[in-house]
Amino acid sequence: ADGVDSLMYDLGAGKSAIREVFEQTMELKQQGVTDFWDYSIGNPNVPVAPQVTEAIREALEDYESVDLHGYPPNNGYLTTRQAVAANLNRRFDAHARAGEIAMTAGCAGAISSTIAATTRAGEEVIIPTPYYAEYRMWVQAWHCNVVEVPTQSETFQLDIDAIEEAINPKTRMVIINTPNNPTGAVYTKDSIIALAALLRRKSKELGQTIYLLSDEPYREIVYDGKQNPWVAAYYENTIVCYSWSKSLSLAGERVGYVWVPGTVRHAERVYDAILGAQRVTATVMNSLFNRVLEKCVDLPAPVEEYARKRDLLYGGLTDIGYDVVHPDGAFYLWVRALEPDDDAFQARAANEQRLYVVGSRDFACRSYFRLSYCVSDECIKTSLPAFRRLFESYGG
């Protein structure tokens, strides 16, 4: 025995499909190769708004350096949390208070700390498939089990009956993500209402709280006037995780928050436990961006930019003959692979056409692939002939 924790080893050594492709493309870039198309990772390509850059400059001028770069409180500065609460209250009539919000290192920090704080070893977390693969490790790290429940075929909307079947005395949490990565589905208000009724009924029956973790990094990225439901309004035990990684193109800065509404059972204990978990997982948000975001929380996301990219890629691929799910939000296309083995499809797309796509295995679903279309319009346009060649190589 070498003392290495096998779960941590597996997580580090067994790369995710997304990271694998991302690293292949990084290597190509380092070699100076330019003629390839990278649809692997959800790293926003829309430039950061000038107001954010300006707020960074102002923070550098407005604060003494030791204050600006010193330790912030673990839950973030009060003024930043007040700005977040005001934003939620203005947009959603949320009744949020600054004392219910903790700034985090992105949604990742918010989710991992929330899971750590609200689950115990041996408990189960239900996640509709396909889903963002990192959830799995955050659950497993605390010796809990993921219970995968398929969404409805074709629409990828929640299957409430299937979730009901999966609930048992070990169930502690359900995680949902709307708009969804990877499918682009925006869950209907009715499905959220039905889920809330189910979780309320089951919590009562089982005599324990079932939390709903609403992961919302794509909250604002919704197209065609569709409404993304404000989940917390429908279920009192919702914990909201948010980040500015996508909406303000700040993925590398690790900026987000978790909100534990006052309606959550034992809300204050849950909040304090999340702060405890933040200490353990070291996912406190940095000081400089606390100051920056205090001024930027109301900035809009570049929805039109992403809508244009969606139309370009969705239109181009469906014209060729690909079977593509029409996304209502986020910035991913979920496409049926041209052979059942999505790993083989991923490899063939890369090797034969230098199209770097992500097979669906990591999302707990087979025979699809995901494209992150937060890329330049040029990339989309020039990639379409390669997608056509790939389609034709399968006899399409």
Ligand code: PLP
């Ligand atoms: N949740 C979903 C659904 C995501 O797609 C991502 C990132 O791609 C995250 C959470 C993590 O986001 P963050 O960069 O805010 O940690």
